[in-house]
Amino acid sequence: MSSFQGLGETIAGQGLFRALYTDRGSHYFHTPKTGGKVDKGRPTQVGRALAQLGITHIPSYSPEARGRMERAFGTLQGRLPPELRLAGVATIEAANRYLREVFVPDHNARFAVPAADVGSAFIPYAGRPLEDVLCVQESRQVGRDNCVTWKGLSLQIPPQRHRHHYVRANVRVHEYPDGRLAIFDGPSCLARFDPAGKPVDASLAA
16 A cells, blocks of 8 residues: 555656566565566556556566665665654654655755756656556455445445446455545446445445
8 A cells, every 4th residue: 555655646746657666575566486587467456556557567686676675775764763753753644744844855855866868757647536546456246235345344335327236246346545445337436435334425426
């Protein structure tokens, strides 16, 4: 979910980019054999979202690249806790605000390297709502009670103008980074729910 949040903030603020170079962590790629080639025929949720956006996903095989990533993570993990303590930050909301308003601008001012070419390679995003791409998506079969089961929750599909019920039909559940849920039939949203499975916008039948 943190990958979806990061991608969403970047695309919303800058636009689409051509490629994403990442390590081979299990949230990015399925790797049948440890240390081996990734299986691009079995995309993860992140891989599926990138493909829907037309972004090429490049796995890292270089030890140098892995070391560079780990050094960056180590630096951030070592610097952030003491900086947050010094700033008196005690909540997740305050930490996110500190990162956005203080830490990231300072980090970029110190370490950003000017691009070799002027201008931007980002492309303005135009398409379906970004949150409905950058989320977990899984197919589910509707039960005899016209409900979908999702992680212990029973999600009721409300009456639809175009269909009496969805019993035994295959639908798609979306789980968003903030825990909200939705049920889709193709491009049509049948229902939306809060993280506890309580319906919101129950009349929506887009």
